[in-house]
Amino acid sequence: MARTDAEILGREDVNDLDAILELTNTDMDEAIHVVKNNADSIFTWDYERSRVPLMKLYEKAKTSMWNGETDLDWTIEVDNEKLARENPLTPTVEGIADLGIDLSGTVLATWNNDDWVKFEIERINWSLSQFMHGEQGALVCTAKIVETVPWIDAKYYAATQVMDEARHVEVFAKYLDTKLDGHYAINHHLKMLLDDIVEDSRWDMTYLGMQIMVEGLALAAFGMAHQTTGDPLLKQLLRYVMSDEARHVAFGVLTLKEYYEGLTSAELLDRQEFAFEAAVRMRDRFLQQEVWERLGVPVRDAIRVFKQDDPEIKNQDPFQQLLFSKIVPNCKKLGLLDANDGWLRKRFDTLGVTQFEDWADTSEEYELLDAVAEDRAS
DSSP: OOOHHHHHHHOTTTTOOHHHOOOSSOOOOOOOOOOOOOOOOOOOOOOOOOHHHHHHHHHHHHHHHHOTTTTTTTTOOOHHHHHHOOOTTSOOHHHHHTTTTTOSSSGGGGGGGHHHHHHHHHHHHHHHHHHHHHHHHHHHHHHHHHHHOOHHHHHHHHHHHHHHHHHHHHHHHHHHTTSOOOOOOOOOOHHHHHHHHHOOOOOHHHHHIIIIIIIIHHHHHHHHHHHHOOOOHHHHOOOOOOOOHHHHHHHHHHHHHHHHTOOHHHHHHHHHHHHHHHHHHHHHHTTTTOOOOOOOOHHHHHHOOOTTTTSSOOOOOHHHHTTTTTTHHHHTTTTTTTTTHHHHHHHHHHHHHHHEEEHHHHHHGGGOOOOOHHHHHH
């Protein structure tokens, strides 16, 4: 029997703003975070390589490695204020007025264009910080997959991803420390999700939570950031990270498709509920409350201003919706969207993201995203 949304999320209404904002990181200076790993470490003495798609993916990974120190030009100077002023997505006083957004009665009513430039700089810092924390989550989870997955082909590929994720954490950390002013602490909603993924004892849930949900959203987010940034260093960094991420998500799809075909309806429902919870946690973190707090803006004021046509916190922002463009088709390919009378489809409908179901799943498109091979060939 399916659990209620309240049992899954800890709140009755998925869009309850007060409940969402109550969950904040209360230990911003935390350096070490311990999570109980309940999984068994599995050896396999069967070394036969029988899963051709995973063999192909493994070979691709071996030839697509890159070095964050030597393949990126760290001598490039980054003028964050100039980039923010030139970014067409940076809000302006004139642009907000043209959209008919009413700032009266809020701190934002006194902001000038310099304030909005500062907001954009902080927003970029916050976004890249969360990317970095998520990449460390992927590092830990993929190391766990090496330990827990029972197939030798999957262990081989997961080992290459551990190296990929270490490189991603390294380059994001270096960019934040040398080109920006350090980083934000991890958002609490992201932290909760990573904790849930690590704590679950089942190896396929690590795949589902990290490879399909977290990495799937990250792949879409990296693509959007790559399109909008004017910084050539960040653009190149994101191109290379996206090449790796596409393989990582494909790894999840290729592995889970085989495994999920043998699960019962009850077992699939458990996975559907987990996917829904993960989707909501990731959506909630995009309220970027830490940015507003750092800038001295009451979070509820900011959300009210930019959600005037919809006072509830629904995923109406087309940019936020697009972040789910990799997750939904992959869930469909795994059979999760329509199992159990379309349970997950109905939940994705409430988030406004089901329209992506027929977009290409990542197991088909990862070969198209290989910036490393393209650059070497040229």
